[in-house]
Amino acid sequence: MDWQSFSLSLQLALVTLALLLPLSIPAAYWLATTQRGIKPWVEGLIALPLVLPPTVIGFYLLIVLGRQSWLGQAYEQLFGQPLVFSFSGLVLASIIFNIPFAVQPIQRAFEAIPLEVREAGQCCGLGFWQRFLRIDLPLSWPGMLSAAVITFAHTLGEFGVVLMVGGNIPGETKTVAISIYDRTQAFDLAGANAMSLLLLAISLTTIVVSYGLVGRMMNARRPV
Amino acid sequence: MDWQSFSLSLQLALVTLALLLPLSIPAAYWLATTQRGIKPWVEGLIALPLVLPPTVIGFYLLIVLGRQSWLGQAYEQLFGQPLVFSFSGLVLASIIFNIPFAVQPIQRAFEAIPLEVREAGQCCGLGFWQRFLRIDLPLSWPGMLSAAVITFAHTLGEFGVVLMVGGNIPGETKTVAISIYDRTQAFDLAGANAMSLLLLAISLTTIVVSYGLVGRMMNARRPV
C-alpha cells in the first residue's frame, strides 16, 4: 500500500478545499446577488474548466505555467522553484479544475435565502460582513457542504491534470489516483483493488459523517 | 478539425443528459424528503464515483462490463453486441460517472422548497405526480439547470472513463475530448488549440444562453 500517496492526496484535497472555498464563497455570493448583464457570462466562464478534458487542461497549464512561460518564470523567481512538477503546481491546477464544482452549489444556496430574511438583516443594522457571517453563511450550510464534499472527493480522484503538471514524483506529486492507475497499468489488480477500496472507505466515512451531522443540525432550522 | 468526434461528443452528452436527469430527479427527491437513517449512506455512495480517478473507474467498468464478465456476457446475448467499446457502453460509463454532479444540485433545490408550499399542494388535493410535476419540478429549476449544465459540460470533457471503456475508436467511441488529447500527444498544438477553442465557444454559448434565459424567468417568481 502506497501510504505516501494517500497522505499526499489528502493534503492536496485539504489544501485545495482550504484555498478554494474562501475564493468560491465571495464569487458565489456575487453571482447570487448581482443583477448585472454579465452574470450569465461569468457563470459560463466558471463552468468552462468542465468542458475540456483534464489532461488537455493539464497540457495547457503545462504551457502556461511552465518554466518557459512568463508566469512560470515569475513564480520561479519569487519562490525559487518552478511551479510545474511541484505540489504548489498541483494545488493550483486542482483549484482551477474544481472551480465549477465549488461555486455552483454555494451560489444556489445563497440564492435560496428568502429576501425577507436578508432585508431583516439590514434592518437590524448589521453591516455587510455581519450579515454575511451571521445570516448568509449559516443559512447556506447545505450548499457549502455539497461544494466541500464534491471538491474534496473530486480532488482525491483527480488524475488527468495532475498527471500532466505533476510528473508522478513520489511524495510531491504522486497522488493516490495516479498510484492506483500505475497499479492497473502494471497489471497489479490486487494492489489496485486494495488501494481503491481503502480510498473508497475513507471517502465514504468522511461523507457519511459530515452529511449525517449537518443533516441533523439543519432539520430544526428549516425556514418558516 | 475532427467533426466526427465533435458530433459524437454532443450525442453522448445529450443522451447522457436525457437518461441521467430522469434518474437523478427521483433519487434527489427521495433524498430531499426522506428522514431515514440510511440517507447519509446513500448520499455518500452517490458521491463515490468522484473519488476514484476516471481511468480507474474505466478500468473497473471494463472488468465488470467486459466480455469476460457475467454482466457483459448477458448483455451481449441480449443485444447481440458487446457493451464495452460501443456507444452504449460509453453512455453507461458516463452516466455512472456523472451521478454525483446530477443528483446533488437537484437534491438541494428540492430541499429549498418551503414546507408551506409543499403542504399547500397536498391541500389542493393534488396527487403525488401532480404535485411533483406542477410544484416541485418548476420550483427546482435552478438546481436542475445547474445539474444539466454540469453534466453536459462534464460529459463533453470526460476523458479517462471514455478512453478506457470506449477504446478510442474513431467515429464510434472517439470523443472530442480524446481527439484533443490525441492532438496534444501528436505535438499538434495548432490542431489542439483549434478544437479546444471551438469546444469552449460552443459550451460557453450554450451555458450563457440557458443561464440567461432561466435567470430572467426566475426573477419574477422568487418565493414570497
Added chain:
Amino acid sequence: ANEAPTIAAAADLRFALERLAEDFRAKTGNAIRVSFGSSGNFTTQIENGAPFEIFLSADENYVFRLADQGLTRDHGSLYAVGRIVLFAPHGSLLATDPQLEQLRQVIAQGRLHRFAIANPEHAPYGRAARAALQTAGLWPLIQPSLVLGENAAQAAQFASSGSTDGGIIPLSLSKAPQLAALGTFSTIPADWHSAEPLRQRMVLLRNAGATADAFYRFLQTDEARKTLAEFGFVVPDESMKE
C-alpha cells in the same frame, strides 16, 4: 467487415504509423483506423473484448500475454526494435551526447532540476531508460530529479516542454519534425539497455478481417520497413525475428 479495421498502436509509433497508413491506402485503397495509446491499456482492453484487429505493442510481453489467453491468431511478429535517446530542449543547461557524459556532469554539479522518463513501473520505454541510466551508474543520483510520464509520448512531452532539463525518450518520437524542432538529441547505445531490448511485436487478433490481414502483411514488406527505419526504428533482421 467492409469497415476500416481498427488498429491499436503503441504511442511511440504515432508518426511512423500515420505515414504507413497513408501509404497503405494509396496502394490498396483500403483505409485503416488507428488508436494510439499505452500498450498496457490496450492489453486490458483487448482482454475485455475490444474490437481491435491488429495490436502493435511497444513490448512483446503484452503480445505473449494475449497469445497465452488465445486472443490472438499466433504469437505475432517482431516489427521493430525501439531505441532511446537523450533529449534536451533548446535553452536547456544540458547538452546531449550518446555517452551521457554531459548529463553526468550536470548531475555532479547539482544543477539538474527535472529529468523526464516514462514510468518504468509499466512503460517499456521507461524500463529501457532506467536500464540505460543504471548502466551509466546514474540511476541513484538522478532519481530525485525524475518526472515520470504515463507513457513514452508523455515523457517526450515533458522532455520537450522546457519545464524539464531533458529526458530519455523514444528515438521514433524525437525524429518527428514536431519534436526535432524543439531540441537536440543523441541516441543512446542499444547495449546500454540490453536488459530491456524494446522488442516491439505486432499480432493479428482473433477477429481480424481481410484488410487487417493485408495491412499486417504490408507492415512486413521492405517498403514498410524502410519507412520504419526512417522514423528511427531498428528493423529486425531475420535472425531476430524468431
Added chain:
Amino acid sequence: MSLELVLHNQGPDLDLHATLPAGRITALLGPSGCGKTSILRAIAGLLHPKHARIRMHGEVWSDSDMRRFVPTRLRPIGFVPQQYGLFPHLTALGNVMMSLRHLSATQRSVSAQAFLDQVHIGELADRYPRALSGGQRQRLALARAIAREPQLLLLDEPFSAVDRTTKRLLYVEIKRLHEQLGLTTVLVTHDLDEAAQLASHLCLIDQGRLLQAGPTREVLARPCCESAARLLDIPNIFEGRLDNTGAEGSQVLAWGPHRLKVDQRFNVAGPFRWGIQPGNVLMVRDDKPWGDHLENPVACRIVEHVELGAELLVWLTPDALPNETLQMRLPARALQRHPLQPGQHMTVCLRRNDLLLFRDEAPGTGGRAA
C-alpha cells in the same frame, strides 16, 4: 353529521376532545400559541399528533388506534394556512387553478377567474404572489381554498391582513358559500366581533384544551370559567364569597361588604370567583326612580374614562373596595348628556341575571398561555 376531534400531542401541546357541528361555521378562539393552528393542521392531516381520532361525517380521517390515516390530498378540505403557502412560481390565476384540476383546462381558467373576482382581486390574475400586497396574498389563499369546493373549510385567521371594508365583503362571500353549499367551516380568529358575526358556534381553547364550546351567543354571554371570561375579554373578574345567608335560604355573593343576589345555586359555599361584562354594568341615574329595579347597587367613584370610537370606557372603584376596579362601557353619546368627571361618585347596578359565577376551573387550565 359532524366533525369529531380527539387530539393528544406534545410540542405543540394538544389535549382536546370536541365535536363541531356540520354545515356550520365554528370559530376557534384562544390566546396566541394555544394550539389553534395545530388543531387545523391535525384536521388537514398535516400534523400527526401522538394520538388522534378525527371523523368527518362519520368517516374516519385519522385514527391512531386503528392505524388509519387518510392522506391530506384525499380529504375534501380547503385550507387557508396562517402564512398562506402560495405557489411562488404561479400567477394568482395559476394558484387558484391548482385547486381546479378536476375541470377541463378552459373551464379551469374561467372558473379560477371567477373565484379571484369573488375575493376582489380579479384584476390581479396575472401577478405572481411576490408582487401582491399582504392582504391580496391572503385573499388569493382564500380563493384557492374555496375553489376546491370542499366539504370542510379550514380558515386560519383568514382576514387578519385585510381592511374592514374588504373583510365585510368577504364575510358576505363566506356566508353565501355556506348557504349555497352547506359546508362545514372551522375559523380561527382573534377577533371576537368576527366570531360573533360569522360563527354560529364557538370553541374557546386554552393551552391546547377545550375550555368551552357551544352556540356563539351563549358562549359570549356566559363564559363558563375564569379563563373563558378572560378570553372573551371580560376585564371585571373578582374574588367573592358564596354563602347561604340570603333571603329564604337563597345564596348570596359577598363582595367586600356588598351582598350581591345571585340567580344560580351551587352546593358549595366559600371563596368564589365571579365577573360581569362591562356592558352590563349599568349606570344608575340620579334623576330616575329605580325603586325595586335597583338590583345589587354598588356605590363607586370614577377613576378614569376614555372615549373609544362611539364607546365610552369608564373605570370605577367601589367605595367599599378601594383596591378593585370595575370597567363600564357606555355609548359615547351618554357623555354628552351626563358629563363624567374623574373623582365623581356614581352608583352602578349589577343585575343578578348578568353576574357570571365561575365554577371550579378544569385542573391546570387556570394559567394564561404566553
Added chain:
Amino acid sequence: MSLELVLHNQGPDLDLHATLPAGRITALLGPSGCGKTSILRAIAGLLHPKHARIRMHGEVWSDSDMRRFVPTRLRPIGFVPQQYGLFPHLTALGNVMMSLRHLSATQRSVSAQAFLDQVHIGELADRYPRALSGGQRQRLALARAIAREPQLLLLDEPFSAVDRTTKRLLYVEIKRLHEQLGLTTVLVTHDLDEAAQLASHLCLIDQGRLLQAGPTREVLARPCCESAARLLDIPNIFEGRLDNTGAEGSQVLAWGPHRLKVDQRFNVAGPFRWGIQPGNVLMVRDDKPWGDHLENPVACRIVEHVELGAELLVWLTPDALPNETLQMRLPARALQRHPLQPGQHMTVCLRRNDLLLFRDEAPGTGGRAA
C-alpha cells in the same frame, strides 16, 4: 423635527407627499393593496421608488434628485415586516440578539431576554422560529425591532396575529416605549380601534395617495371626502343637492324631499355627496318631547336589525327614499327596553353638526382599490 416623505413610484404605485410628526405614533390606514407596506419599505430604504425624498429630523435619508441614499442598515429604524422575516437558523433569543450587536456578549443575551419578556414570549427563548405559533413569531419580530432602540419604529400590521388580551398588553408596551424614548412610530393597521387607541395621528391612504392626514380624533370624526369616509367604515353615504334656499339665505342639503340643515357653507350649489356616522343617527323616542332639539328628522321603516356583541345594528329605509338604506348603531341594551321589529316605523334625527359634507374628490381617487 418630523419625518418628511415625498414618494413617486409605479408598480407598486405611490404618489405621496406627507409629513409625519416626530415623537408620535402615526397610523397609516388604507384598503388592502393601497401601498402601506410599500411606504414603510421606502422609508426603510428597502424599496427604491422612481422618485423619493425622505428626511428624518432634517437629515436626508433618500433624495433621488440629490442622488443621496442612506443604506438601510445606517438608518436608525426598527422594522416589523408584514411577514416577519425572522432568522430561521437562530433561536428566538438569537433573533433578538441580532439587533443588539452594539452590546457585549453577556449584556446582549440578558438584554435580549428582557425584550422577549416584554412581548411575553420570554419562556420561548430557546425555540427556533419554525416551532413558534404565528402570534409568537409576530411578537418575536416586534421584540427584535424594538431591541435596536431605534429612532423610528416601522410597524406593518404588527398585532394582526395576536389575541386581544396580548394585543392590549403590547399596546401598553408600545406606549411605554413612546413615553420613555420619544421615538417616532409609523403603524400600519387595518383596525380602526387600534389606530384610535394607539395613534395620535392618522393618515388615510388610497391607491398610493394621501387622502387625509391629521390628529386621529379629527380625522375619525370628519373624513374629508367620500373615499376617506369609506375607509373609516362609514356605510351611510348618499347623494344630495346643495342649494341656497334655506332660512336667512343659509345652505340646505336636499335629500329627496328632506331638506337637511347644514353647518358648513360652500360656494357651490348642485349635486353633493354627504354621509353620517351610524352612531350619530339618533333614534327619536315617541315618549320623549324633543321640541326644537329635533333637528333634521327623517321618517324611516326598520328593514333589519342584528345584535353584534354589545351593539345593535339597525338598517332603516327612509319612507320618502325607498332605495336608500341608513345604518344606525345603538347599544344592545336599548333593544331590551324598546324592542324593534322589522317593518316598524321610527323617526331618526340627523343633527346638522354630525352631517359630513364631501368636497370634490382629488382627481382619480374616487375608485376603490381592489
